[in-house]
Amino acid sequence: MERSSHIDLRGALIVLEGLDRCGKTSQCGRLHSYIKESGRSVESWRYPDRNTGVGQMISSYLTNQTHLDDHTIHLLFSANRWEKRSLMESKLRSGTTLIVDRYAFSGVAFSSAKGLDVEWCKAPEAGLLAPDLVIYLDISPEKAAERGGYGVERYEQLEFQKKVADSYKMLSDSTWKIVDATLPVEDIEKKVRDMAMECVVMCEKGKPLSKLWHN
Numbered sequence: 015m016e017r018s019s020h021i022d023l024r025g026a027l028i029v030l031e032g033l034d035r036c037g038k039t040s041q042c043g044r045l046h047s048y049i050k051e052s053g054r055s056v057e058s059w060r061y062p063d064r065n066t067g068v069g070q071m072i073s074s075y076l077t078n079q080t081h082l083d084d085h086t087i088h089l090l091f092s093a094n095r096w097e098k099r100s101l102m103e104s105k106l107r108s109g110t111t112l113i114v115d116r117y118a119f120s121g122v123a124f125s126s127a128k129g130l131d132v133e134w135c136k137a138p139e140a141g142l143l144a145p146d147l148v149i150y151l152d153i154s155p156e157k158a159a160e161r162g163g164y165g166v167e168r169y170e171q172l173e174f175q176k177k178v179a180d181s182y183k184m185l186s187d188s189t190w191k192i193v194d195a196t197l198p199v200e201d202i203e204k205k206v207r208d209m210a211m212e213c214v215v216m217c218e219k220g221k222p223l224s225k226l227w228h229n
């Protein structure tokens with residue numbers, strides 16, 4: 015199906031968030047296929063984007079190859095979003111919907127879980143593009159840990175994930191859609207799909223792009 019006549023319509027910025035092992039990445043993939051099959055232009059993005067210079071520093075930190083001060087790594091995660099901000103805007107304005115696996119909310123949730131001040135954590139994120147939709151895949155840290163266990167990366171530990179879960183709760187607002195991540199995958203897929211398509215249509219109808227945490 016071709017929708018080339020819709021090329022001037024903007025794409026939607028859809029973000030999936032959640033604890034490690036909540037099923038985010040596989041739901042992003044399923045949603046990508048669905049939107050693509052509807053004839054729309056769609057791309058899957060993820061943060062951290064480990065392919066850039068900044069991303070390589072982040073990756074080396076996450077795999078415990080380097081140590082960095084908590085503030086420093088926070089700012090690198092943020093810089094990793096800023097370095098892709100203008101590309102993100104041009105993709106959206108040219109009609110491509112972006113499905114993004116983690117965004118600024120991960121930035122704030124993970125860093126504030128270490129004890130950094132929430133407002134300090136939010137500051138460098140202000141002015142990034144605001145998502146049109148945030149879907150939070152909700153799972154308890156204990157259930158997530160049962161799912162085949164965590165990998166070896168920094169942060170993939172139950173005690174820390176409990177703190178991250180609390181931080182996420184503090185960040186969620188009325189624009190977030192919460193989906194029970196313990197439902198069967200197909201049920202989650204259907205819910206995510208319906209929420210996403212409603213959002214995509216609103217963006218096609220001219221919902222303006224806005225900025226995150228911007229006064």
Ligand code: FDM
Nearest residue numbers: 061062091092116117120121124125169
């Ligand atoms: N993470 C991710 C952060 O701490 N801050 C951020 O801004 C982002 C985007 O990096 F533990 C953490 C969350 C996770 C780790 O992410 C790597 P993936 O999705 O597991 O690769």
Ligand code: MG
Nearest residue numbers: 034035167170
């Ligand atoms: Mg992970």
